Structures are given as structure tokens and as C-alpha cells.
Amino acid sequence: MKRFIVIVLLLSIFLFPLEAIALSMPCSMVLKPNEPDHLKNAMGSALIYKVQLNPPSFARTNISILAVHLPDPAFFGDYDRYEGFAYIPEEISWRFTLYPTPEDDAPTWAGRIGLITAEMKNVFVQVRLSNSITNKLGPSVLSNSIESCM
Template sequence: MYQQQYIRIPQTCPPAFLGRYTVQPGDTFFNIAQMFRLRLEALVVNNPHISNPNIIYPGDVLCVPGLIPYPCAVILRPLVPVPFGTGGVAYVNFSPRGGQAVSFMATLPQPTMFGDFDIYLGEIYISDIGGFGNQLFPTPEDPPTWSTRVELPTVVSIVPNSRVVIRPSNSFTGISGGFILEGVIHSGSCHL
């Protein structure tokens, strides 16, 4: 007789394991622990809602290392006067190459509106670590939607109160302008 499998989702996660990972077909606790570069015992002890770590199913949700809950979407709000419809989001999730990544997507006017600039940069600033960024690329619409992904080194973890920003820059001179859009990543700001 067929038995219905219920997806197991933790009600809460421990402070250093606020990330969420959804089990995929073929996953085991062992390969998930390797993916996150942690000891198998640490993964087991931080997921008490899985009574037998040798039996997991696609769709089960595990608590994984992370100091903020993710996936997480943060709204980027204007810091300066901008045209109607200008805005963006930063999406924090696992990087396809391991670790964490921040994807930026924003509807913005041409960078020349803010001065002698020809590109936009999306950046994340992590307290006590520093900043990481990448150039945004536009779609053909007018105004365009600009996007990029910033992959963080696997030794870096996003912490509460990290800032995500977009600002214009000049690709020839290397001079950047002030922040146009900004958001702050913390537990209360994450929209899942």
C-alpha cells in the first residue's frame, strides 16, 4: 500500500543555521554536509526535525549554515530623487558554485542621469569584512531592467545588517557615484 510522504520543514533554525536548503532527488545528509563544507554531525544535530538522517526525501527542508534566513529578498529603496518606477531587489541565495550569492535586479534610468557615468554596480557590504560587487547589465527595454549576480567567496558569510546597494560608475575612469538604491539585510527585512 502506498504511504503519503509529508515534507518535513523545520519550525525554526538555530542561530548559525538560518539558511534553508530543500532536499533534491539523490541528496544524502553526507553530500549536503560536503556541499556546505561542514561536519555531518553538525548537519544532523541542527536538523532535529529529521528523526533519521539516513532517510530524507526530495522536498524536505534542512537548516544549513547562514547567519540570515535565506533565500531572502530585500527591497532596494531610492536614496536620491529618481524617476517614477525606479526600484530594485537584492536576492540572497546559495551560489551555484558553493557559498552564497546576491542577485540584483532593478529598473533604472540610464546612468548618465546621475553624471558622467556609463554603468551601474551592484555591491554588498558585510560588516568587518568589506565589499563585493559586480557590473549590472541592461535589458533592451526603455527604461531597462539592470541585473547581475555577485558570488561571495565560500569563506564569507552574509551577516545581519549587511548593506546591498546600486550606484553608477564610469567604466573608463573607475570613478563611482553615490548610492542610488539601498537595502539592509536582516531577519526582519527578508521576504521569502
């Protein structure tokens, strides 16, 4: 009987690896440039983990993003900031502002969202351009999927 249970567990890990990854938290991933030739030094990271908010309630998922060596958003057109954007295709998406640090030359952009209740399966995380006046979300400049979580 023990052998059967071990075999079933091993098979489930090898046959359904995405489910194993989705349940493995905390996790971190590297956010890579979508156009590496134009953003040679740009890179980011995302940390995904469970948080317990006050007053005590059920745990929610937090996504924190840090992005470095990005050009000024205006470099790409009518944009004035970057946003974190995470989504499960054809199901749900979340967007949140990334704030620049006060460095003069290429600030670090960082932000987080901590109220996610969806299961973290098949999630994609991006840093995207944004216009704060029109609320227009622009294209992604850095991205990766939860499958790359370590």
C-alpha cells in the same frame, strides 16, 4: 529538560534576531530609492542564497540584483553604467556590473556575484552608479540591508 531547551531557543531568537536573519536563506529584499523624490518609479530587488559550484566544493553565497525604472546613468553625471555593491561595514565589500536589457525606454539592469564566502551578517546591498572607463564607483541610488530579508 525539554522545557529548558525550548526556552533557550526562543530566547536566542528574540535576543539575537540579526543572527537568525543572517542564517535564513534564501532571502529576498526590496531595494528602495535613496532619494524617492527624484526616482519615483525606481525600485529593485536582491536575492541572496547559497550555491554549489562545479567542481563540487563548499557552498558559497550568491547575490543577484534586478533594478527597474532607473534613468540613464549619465543623468547623474560622468557615469555610464550601474553596479551591484554589497558590503559588511569595516570588513569587506563586493562589486559587480549590472547589465541593461535591450529595451529602449528605461532598461532593466541585472547582475550577480556568486563567489562570496563571508557570513551574511550585517550586509548592505546597493545599486550604485559607475564609470567603466575610470572604474570610479559613484553614489548609491537604491539600497537596503539584509535585516529586511523575507
